[in-house]
Amino acid sequence: MARTESNEFELGRKAPEFRLLNTIDDIWVDLESLKGKNGTVVVFICNHCPFVIHINEKLVQLANDYQSKGIRFIAISSNDIEKYPQDAPHLMKKLALELNFTFPYLFDETQMVAKAYNAACTPDFYLFDADLKAVYHGQFDDSRPGNNIPVSGNDLQKAMEHLLHKKPILENQKPSIGCGIKWK
Template structure:
């Protein structure tokens, strides 16, 4: 079932975290932050919404990193119910696809809850002072990739944040699979 997160709460401060990555290191927000902003993405391996745009995510992430924007991906799905999203499988995906950013595992789901993550993919674009400036979609893709010439909404918004410190006032929320929360 598709889930749509809420609209951008401009200026909301990025919660810190310390999570293990598929490269064997642990990363905190300070390790990720870029001089021109930070992009925190909640993704997972199995979601068809993520799978359909992973090439675009990787393209945009590399270009944003080159522009001084820190990028990180976090998976918070319950791997006991969704084994494709296990830490081991996350590492395989990151290696096979050549992730240029850390891919972190939020096993406790505390970070996803602190961010209010709702779906995969869910994008949080912050300015250089960790204030939220973008909570929108990558582009017009859904479970299937949109047209190759689709407007690069996330990329353009983050480049605006890098240049001006502010994100676009008009944003279209992301859409994707719900975060697979653990049962109590």
């Protein structure tokens, strides 16, 4: 499994707007209607990536914990489904229902949203404040498939706690590492 590191995304930069299909309920949604009262996590994931599969359970748990605190989670898959049919929208919906996603799982068919966010890998995490300005772009935690470090979500959780308690933006933001987005 190839390891790809996330690209740069300038802190303070406004989240790029989008309008995408939520595969869970087949409704088109946009960032403005989905954003959280206190913050928004945008994460690029997909169905088949071992790095995503490794964190899925904890991701759902963290989303459940923080959505009640006003931080909304939004998952997006941008993979080329012709070459990777396991990431097709109907299978995204199936996975979201199996894992009890309490957040939208959006399909970026044109890959324009991934390009706008300069996304590189799955998973790739972005945290925005209430005004949709970037305060974190980095890893979920230090756990990776096979490295025997427990999945915790500590890095993202710490960034969300800083946001909620109006503490300074984290200085040490480690890039995410995962499978490269499957470009067309």
